[in-house]
Amino acid sequence: MSKRLSVWSLLAFSSPAIPATLLIAPVFGILPSYYALHTKVTLAEVGAAFLIARIVDALIDPLVGVLSDRTRSRWGARIPWMAGGAVLALPSAYFFFLPPADAGGTYFFVWSFLTMAAWTLLTIPHGAWAAEMTDDYDERSRIFGVRNVLASVGAFGFFLLPPLLEPVTHTTEINGATMQALVVALFILTPVTLIWAALRAPVHGAAAEQVAAPPASLMSVLRSVGANRPFVCYVGITVLAGVAAGMTTGLSFLYTQDYLGLGAFFFLLGIIPSVAGIAATPVWLWAARRVDKHRAWAIGLWLGGLVGLPILFLTPGAQSFIPLLVISTIGGIMQSVGMALPSSILADVADYEAWKQNTKAVGNYFALLTLLSKITTALGSSLALLLSGVLGYVPRAQGGTGHVAALVIPFVILPVALNALAGFMVWFFPLNRRRHAVIMSRLAKREERRARAA
Numbered sequence: 001m002s003k004r005l006s007v008w009s010l011l012a013f014s015s016p017a018i019p020a021t022l023l024i025a026p027v028f029g030i031l032p033s034y035y036a037l038h039t040k041v042t043l044a045e046v047g048a049a050f051l052i053a054r055i056v057d058a059l060i061d062p063l064v065g066v067l068s069d070r071t072r073s074r075w076g077a078r079i080p081w082m083a084g085g086a087v088l089a090l091p092s093a094y095f096f097f098l099p100p101a102d103a104g105g106t107y108f109f110v111w112s113f114l115t116m117a118a119w120t121l122l123t124i125p126h127g128a129w130a131a132e133m134t135d136d137y138d139e140r141s142r143i144f145g146v147r148n149v150l151a152s153v154g155a156f157g158f159f160l161l162p163p164l165l166e167p168v169t170h171t172t173e174i175n176g177a178t179m180q181a182l183v184v185a186l187f188i189l190t191p192v193t194l195i196w197a198a199l200r201a202p203v204h205g206a207a208a209e210q211v212a213a214p215p216a217s218l219m220s221v222l223r224s225v226g227a228n229r230p231f232v233c234y235v236g237i238t239v240l241a242g243v244a245a246g247m248t249t250g251l252s253f254l255y256t257q258d259y260l261g262l263g264a265f266f267f268l269l270g271i272i273p274s275v276a277g278i279a280a281t282p283v284w285l286w287a288a289r290r291v292d293k294h295r296a297w298a299i300g301l302w303l304g305g306l307v308g309l310p311i312l313f314l315t316p317g318a319q320s321f322i323p324l325l326v327i328s329t330i331g332g333i334m335q336s337v338g339m340a341l342p343s344s345i346l347a348d349v350a351d352y353e354a355w356k357q358n359t360k361a362v363g364n365y366f367a368l369l370t371l372l373s374k375i376t377t378a379l380g381s382s383l384a385l386l387l388s389g390v391l392g393y394v395p396r397a398q399g400g401t402g403h404v405a406a407l408v409i410p411f412v413i414l415p416v417a418l419n420a421l422a423g424f425m426v427w428f429f430p431l432n433r434r435r436h437a438v439i440m441s442r443l444a445k446r447e448e449r450r451a452r453a454a
Contacts (some may be wrong), residue, residue, distance in 0.1 A: 012200035014147040015193035020122040021154030028247045050378040053113040065123035065367025076203035078125035085121025088156025097179040127366035131347035159270030230431040240422035244415035246380020251411040273332025280333040293341045294429035301423035305416040352365030384410040
């Protein structure tokens, strides 16, 4: 169950993360402003659409986890659901990323919701599949690390589109041509990577090699949450860190283009920190082996928050580009701790649940993680935009002259505080390497008894 995957098998398995991230990359940070500039949709309608869609997600995401746990097919439990996500993703992306000029709030809601539903189908089964490949504490971090590195490739791939199109568009700003190129990339990469994963990656992981525990129902998972202390802690950490990330994401485009006037360089602020984060991922995996996963995650949260504080002293103009790029790059290195360790820790929490409740609930746990990720990102983005408006910031593009404090309080100060609190909770996370080893030993003995009885 602890066999180390080959590099090619790991790359094949991880490759669908590239189009999945391409699909989600512009949704929260770019498209609200893009729709406000190019369609009839208002920011208030965007906020309402995100809020309603997240309420519906609360029903759909856990259902996907339950059904994928219960699926039995020649392709395993996860691939059929990912294939369904791919089928839904392509038309949804086409209509969502290429809106007509007269698109309104209903148009934004329908296609944003379907796009996020497709992302759910692509990511929840993929995360559960990764958790099932091994029960080894460190190999699990390696699998999630490579998967999330390729996800980051998808993220900075989006920011590569404006400079690649610059000879045609004569600008490096994000525009309609960027969105057209994104749709073309999704139509190519989504089926290709999914087929490669289905053919080359191990379909049956560690969980399938055991005499399987019965899949958990959604209600049994929800009832057990209160008794699962590691999961309760994990939810609290994810909410704090997710809202902080959402606040930063929601205002980054506005801060860079509207306040600093550096919209033409925004793509570099997406590419270079992402590349630096990918390069730093092996360092975080090494740190996790030295000090345990939760401690490495806490260090990354604390340092990532502190690095953003110099943004408070930047002023509009080209002179701020290099300082902002340095801050963003160092921040990308610190935040790359989230590429592997949180998902790997959640897989360990699912092992704890399997031991305590004698049920298989990996899909449910990753469904709840995906739901939390979407809710907290949307909530953080909405709160940041709302708070900035309440504090009096009016975009300069609309003739406003709002004070910068109204922008940087939700963009920098509040996220730093939330990350500091999340880091404190992570540092004292109750599930470490030694305790996970004890859990896996007890699970192995239980499976031995179950096999002998069978």
